[in-house]
Amino acid sequence: MKLKSNILLIAGGLMAATLALSSCGEQKPASPSGGEAKKEAAAPAASGGGAAAANPAAAPANVPAGELVEIKPEYPKAMFVGTPVPVGDIPNLEKADPEAVKARLTFQLPKGTENVAKGKTVTSSDPLPIIGTLDLVTDGDADAADGCYVELAPGHQWVQIDLGAEYDVWKILLWHFHKQASVYFDVNVQISNDPEFKTGVTSVYNSDHDDSSKLGKGADLAYTETNHGRLIDGKGTRGRFVRIWSNGNTANEMNHYIEVSVYGTPAKK
């Protein structure tokens, strides 16, 4: 999904890593021109829960209540106030819902869950960020002030976190730039054990409703960034690497990340 047409796709090599995603999280062979894999990817349940997904803060259904602990993420202060400026005609933009935000400020996860992304190594499709450094993505600081974010090149770009080991990923809390009202296009959050994301890829969030980024159509909604970030249900997906895509935003063609928290538990062998 793009509002602007003059995006520069600078990383032609990225297309080689293009994946079609399946509803069960299993990786399908790359199929840049569509084909069978793409058809499967277009299924409504292709991308983690979809637009009609249940509360992303919901506790894992298969974990007994006694095995859960309460997680209270630390949210930064809001950097813009009042009604967000209209961001344009975005067909799959969700309506702001303050009550839904309140409902997920704390959530229940299995005992032993922690932010396993903090301090971990981050790589990117743009190895020379325009502003900031990649380590800001996992430094534990979600503040939107200058100096706290990394800006990547225009076009379809990703950041990738190496968790250092396999984890069962229960939640991912993601902050793009939230100092001004903006919507990031084609947000796609993937988990895999393959650092190149060619095999075993599960997409747990995908707002690319028209598959303009050729990673499979997603049924999740686009959203306006706020200081509360975006809470994504990882559903216990097992993997070592988390890759997050975006394709510019409504304010400009750049891609920004302030912080990514990954709440997980060590994978049980």
Next chain:
Amino acid sequence: MNAIPNNSPEPSGLSRFMDRRGFLRNSAAVAGGTLLLGTSKSAMAQAAAAGRKIKCALVGCGAQGDALRTASKTVDGIHWVAVADIWGYNRKPMARRMELENKHQVEGTVNQYETIEELLEKEPSIEAVFIATPDFLHAPFSRLALEKGKSVYCEKMMSNTIDGARDMVKAGRENKGIFQIGHQRHSNPRYINLRDNVIRKNNLLGRVTHCYGQWNRGVSASVPLGVPKNQDIPQEMLSKYGYADMLQFRNWRFFSKYGAGPLSDLGAHQIDMFNWMYDTQPVSVIATGAVDYYDGSTGEDGVQKAKFELPDNVMCLYEFKLPSGTMRAYYQVLTTTGSQGFYEKHMGVKGSAIISEAALYNQVYAEPGNDWTKFSEGENPFIAKAADKIKNKFWEQSRNWEKPKPPSYTKVSAADVRESKALDQWELNVTLNERPHAPHIRNFIESVQTNDANHLNCNVQAAFKSCVTVLKAYEAIEKGTKVLFTPEDFTVA
């Protein structure tokens, strides 16, 4: 050191540049079509190939430098090859954005340097240098670049001191490079339309007796700049480059060592318009202003405000002697309210005009008894009947001449019927469909391409007069009295 391949095409002839110049100088987009002003070569020129590329460097990668970069995207012929700034936090993104975002104009890397000296030494193929540093560096950096044989586009205000500006005029004379100052309104087609067609050629405003200009910027928009996390410049480095600390480095505009305050930062654009519109300069100025808000005291929010040195508000009144008679021009710059934004107003006995870089300030009003219909007709009219509900119509609100009588009318007094009749509403029929700096940058690039200083829309001599006009207001504030200008004030021996 220069990784840029030398792939600029050779010039293919002066006539091509002349055609393009003619088109760019004389054309302007209008609502619903394109209006060609004056002696345009029109579509034939538009179809001409772009001029040769000019290898350019940007010195100063802050907000103004970024404005130049973004505006340059629609200017053919610019080829950014290098940037310089002492602050890596600004320098690096500038270079990367030039490489990535402006890819249609930039090939290869954009080299980064800490100083202009290093840039000039290691980038000998550069033809033009854009200077967007704090004001106190304009004069020495311009001279440095000119003496290296470069052409220079230097941001306004020319300098924070008249002596500095004077030296820039001398540097321009002593060297051959093209030297443009960044008063970009000089190249704005809507401003040119007002000056050339409405005021000069057709005298629609009649004798202009008064002008008014303001740039009001509220606290939320003029709050002091802080330092991004972990991006402080080491004090040793700050001192090396002449800055006291990060507060002054980030807010140099408010300290006389580096800048000349909001009057210069904002007013330089608009006070310059009084001179430019009537091709003149003032005979006197009276002014008042001070640091009334950013005085280090505790604000209403309980937070201590920054303590600035230069006035955060100024009101000044210039007197001009035009061939048609005296014209007085009032200007205010406030940093405590954004009320009514920023615009200039020209008021004559036959009509008035409101104009700003912001397109919504676009009104021309005919005094009663002046029918401007014929100027809005024909193939390329330069004014148009105002659309209904145009923004800011409140300025000259239409109403029935037969005013409702007040309740007291029959009891104690008659209504005052001496109030003026509402003015007839028109608009300037020219808009600028690109960033405000773009036409001025284009004018500079064209001048460099053709090595034609006469093509410049704001050369250093013209800008010097504006610099003197603005900075003399401070003398009036300090003395608390009217300051007279002499012809010598506006000349450089």
